[in-house]
Amino acid sequence: MNEDPAKLAAFEARIARGEKIEPGDWMPAEYRRQLIRMISQHAHSEIVGMLPEGTWIPHAPNLRRKMVLMAKVQDEAGHGQYLYHAAETLGITREEMIDALLSGKAKYSSIFNYPTLSWPDVAWIGWLVDGAAIKNQTMLAQCSYGPYSRAMVRICAEETFHYKQGKEMIVQYMTQGTPRQKALVQDGLNRWWWPTLMMFGPHDSDSPNSAVLMRWGIKTKSNDALRQEFINEEVPEVLALGLTIPDPDLRFNAETGNWEIGPIDWDEFWRVVKGNGPMNAERLAARQKAHEDGRWVREAVAAYAKRTPEIGD
Amino acid sequence: MTDTQWPRYEVFKQDLPGQPHKAVGSVHAPDAEMALLNARDVFARRPQVVSMWVAPASAVFSLTAEELAANPEFWQGTAVSPQPYALFAKRSQRRSMTFVEYAGEVVAESAQLAIKQALEDGRFQPETAIVWWAVPLSAISGSDPQDVDSYYAPATAKTYRQQSYYGFVSPTRKSVKREP
Ligand SMILES: [Fe+2]
């Protein structure tokens, strides 16, 4: 890094004092680069994240669940917009980011490359996937970059609704459901458990960006620390419902107070990250189609904006 | 390749009558009317909102405390012609959603001179400001009070969007931990 040492020292002192870095303030080029990378990937994840659940909107079991799911999916669209705009304050345009997503160049959270095979998968996404996202996002709400931190505070407040509506459904199916409903819930857990744990990213020992992200207050906790917090909070809750977690090595360590898990299949993780997961191609095609299908709307509003105002308009 | 860029508009949201409009983020739109509509979809899915303002991002002059320290004469040679400016200030480093919020209006010959005036004029509490924004009043479009019922009021009935709507959802605890 060839940054001016005096400026860098002043910047790091500001972060140490807990000040937020705002657009216009000096920042190291690497800080800007890392933030653009993280915020844009995060934005893409919100946008692609609408797809696995969106397919179930027409099949919701009742009107209440349908309204809740529509509200949740709308929220994810909103989260994507908050984040694209937070990234734009760093000098990239939304158009560049959308181009990267539509051309398949951009990364987004691998979890959304798994299929939703039954309605209870919607509930598991709320409980586990939004639950894991909240862990990460609660940490990022403390981030040293003002616009990212504020977007995260706003998002976390909304995510708590996503988490609770999902968990409420699982609790309902497991305490009042039919044997078939319970079996679908267990099947969903079997498929979503490990991909959810992978959401926290590679082990700290394989996470090259972590050190600089922690040093500059972008992240304040490591991948493994967040993953362990999540496991410790959710395992007892899942087990209390009579469900089986698909991990034969899972055990409680009374000395550390941690639930210990078996090995994560990182080959699967990297396969999905590199574009070869079960739904990567379909997700990309769905985004491209949505973009094309919306073209006439964009053309219409652009034409409306250019209109000659009528008398009295 | 895409055609989605459009100008960026900064969005200011007022939660309750009498409270200041607060900058909440931005939207892209071909004009101010669409910007207000997009702002409603992005920033008013939940109560409570009573009014929104939008202004093209290109019309916003921003000055951080760091920029001010580096260049205290930032206003030199900027005078054009007098017009009213709305001033916004960020006054806290505390973790919250709050960025700059409406602080009042001044007439000045440039956005820079509007902020200079705010720095010299006791009523803007310049000692607490971390970021200043100055926006010509002529660049700000506000929501129509007649639209409040159709734009913002419906969100108040959608209680299922609030996490408080879901009480008991933990099998092992009396109630789930409140948000961190
Ligand atoms: Fe989200």
Ligand SMILES: [Fe+2]
């Ligand atoms: Fe969510």
